[in-house]
Amino acid sequence: MQTxxxxxxxxxxxxxxxxxxxxISCSTHVHTHGHHHHAPGKKIPPGQAKKMNGDQSAKAYAPGQQKKR
Incomplete structure (x- = not known):
């Protein structure tokens, strides 16, 4: 009985x-899908700025293509 x-x-x-x-061994992973939102002071890549404005060329948004006044 004891055993x-x-x-x-x-x-x-x-x-x-x-x-x-x-x-204890369980873990969760958060996956985000969708658009990346840029922080307020951060530059948007030229290609993305072109798409947002509906232009044909990203040249006007590229920093190396800006003419100095």
Missing amino acids: SKITRIAVVALVLLFLVLSV
Whole structure:
């Protein structure tokens, strides 16, 4: 009778240990899809600025193509 109590306690302890380890090892990953929003002070790449304004060429938005006045 004594051995069956010890065996039952051992089985319950192992099941609880398994459940605790299962819960602890869980992790979540957040995946974002969609457009990247640019921060207020950050430059937008020339190609993206062209698309936003509906122009045919990104040349006007490229920093190396800006004429000095």
